[in-house]
Amino acid sequence: MSGTGDTSGGAALRAEGLTWHVGRGAQRRTVLADAALDAPVGTVTGLLGPNGSGKTTLLHLLAGLRRPSAGTVRIGDDDLHALRAGARARRVALVEQHAETGLDLRVRDVVALGRTPHRGRFAAPVDDDATVGGAMRFTDVDHLADRAWPTLSGGERQRVHLARAVAQEPEVLLLDEPTNHLDLGHQLDLLARVRALGVTAVAALHDLDLAAAHCDRLVVLDAGRVVAAGPAADVLTPDLVARVWGVRVDVTEVDGRVRVRWWGR
């Protein structure tokens, strides 16, 4: 994968029994309980659930940023949490919900940060510039290359963060609400581009219709537990949406695509 849509670089991601507690003694609270996720190579999984249901926590455990209280994460044949930080960073990229970046950087430098895990002690790989350029073109931010980071809009920053993750050339790409600042056109573009990368992707999303259209599989979290998992047609039933989100929806299938239309509480 070199930021141009090559479909060869993914690895399967599997999590079992993932549990994460916060606090100690009487203050202990279970944020995530016994969560499972199975993302085959090259697929896009949508992680859905109301605010506070555990999506970011699960993504952080899948990225190796947090150690689970119990359970395992496997990337290909490897135990993710047994890998050294450098090896993990070469294989898994996370685009955070509220990612901040050093104020003095130009966009090109922010994207180049994605290459850090691939740099040796004394030298960068020779094709680094080409990879960074390819990632910027792929995410349609190359026209911003010389702009100072603080001058970017929220949506532009979000696309630059995706470019940084693409430049990282990961096997697994984790995205926390990657579309929340994007206009409708760029929302559709971003998810189509993630799919075109061919990596194994897991994206936390709030728009059920968008998730149904772009994801191979969905995982629904509610109060820290996985309450449904599978293809959109099986998962997104009006009953489940009413139970988990407290919203009345119609679910229809148009030209083979699941469409979700909300009516209200």
Ligand SMILES: Nc1ncnc2c1ncn2[C@@H]1O[C@H](COP(=O)(O)OP(=O)(O)OP(=O)(O)O)[C@@H](O)[C@H]1O
């Ligand atoms: N370090 C922490 N200490 C205490 N509570 C935490 C911590 N991290 C997360 N939580 C709590 O765990 C729950 C799940 O949080 P998380 O951020 O994973 O939810 P989310 O599904 O990503 O929510 P949102 O859709 O609002 O982004 C929330 O109630 C949150 O307040």
